[in-house]
Structure formats: structure tokens, C-alpha cells
Amino acid sequence: MIQLTSWPLEGLPHPTAIISLIDKLKHVLMSTSSKQTVVMCSDGxxxxxxxxVIHSQLERLKTEGVVDVFQAIKSARIHRPGVIPNTDHYVFCYEVLADFVERMEAYHNFKTLM
Structure with missing residues (x-):
């Protein structure tokens, strides 16, 4: 089981916490035969x-090189209307994606120097 305990009931965690959580999930899925994942929170x-939404867009960014947070939220809201309830969460999605891109650019620049 993987948990993110730093996500407050009110507010948002630091973007790196989400990226770290996704990295942990990736490693767990690679080390087990089960590929099923259950994601849950206190209000569901x-x-x-x-x-x-963030995870789906990170995967899309890796495979297609583009993201569409608006459409991802729109699709998610078909099944769960409360997804991304306000602009803070909407902006947070972009902040996490931007943080990921910055890290990848820094990694790429580091590899280029080697």
C-alpha cells in the first residue's frame, strides 16, 4: 500500500509529493504481477x-508529448462530478505537470553534459 499522508484536508500538497507518489506507484507495479490499482481518499x-487527472496527463505527456488537463477533467467529471472542485486544484494540476517537465529538462541537460 502506498499513501500520501502530506496531503492536507484543506489545501494542496507540494507538487513534488505527487510526482514522488507516482514514482512509488510505478516501482510497485513493476515489482508485482498485479497491475490493478485502487486510488482512494477520504471523500472519494x-x-x-x-x-x-495528474497521473493520466503525465502518462499522456510521456507517450504523446502533449497534455489536455481541461478534457481530462471534463471526462473525469462524467463519472465523478466533484473532480477538481475549484481553480486551486485546476492550477495545481498544471503546477505538477510543469514541475515534472522542469525535472525532465534538468535531467536531460545533465545527461547532455556527461
Whole structure:
């Protein structure tokens, strides 16, 4: 089981906490035969929905090189209307994605120097 205990009931965690959580999830999935994942939070929608939107867009960024947070949220809201309940969560999705891109650029620049 993987948990993110630093996500407050009110507010948002630091973007790196989400990226670290996704990295941990990736490592767990690689080391087990089960590929099923259950994502949950206390209200069943806000934090888990935010995580899933971010995760889906990170995967899309890795495979397609583009993101569409608006459409990801729109699609998620078909099944769970409370996903990304306010602009703070919406902006947070972009902050996490931007943090990820910055880290990848720094990594790429480091590899180029070697």
C-alpha cells in the first residue's frame, strides 16, 4: 500500500509529493504481477480525482508529448462530478505537470553534459 499522508484536508500538497507518489506507484507495479490499482481518499473524489487527472496527463505527456488537463477533467467529471472542485486544484494540476517537465529538462541537460 502506498499513501500520501502530506496531503492536507484543506489545501494542496507540494507538487513534488505527487510526482514522488507516482514514482512509488510505478516501482510497485513493476515489482508485482498485479497491475490493478485502487486510488482512494477520504471523500472519494477530490484528492483521488486530482491524483488521477495528474497521473493520466503525465502518462499522456510521456507517450504523446502533449497534455489536455481541461478534457481530462471534463471526462473525469462524467463519472465523478466533484473532480477538481475549484481553480486551486485546476492550477495545481498544471503546477505538477510543469514541475515534472522542469525535472525532465534538468535531467536531460545533465545527461547532455556527461
Amino acid at each position: 473524489v477530490v484528492r483521488s480525482g486530482t491524483f488521477l
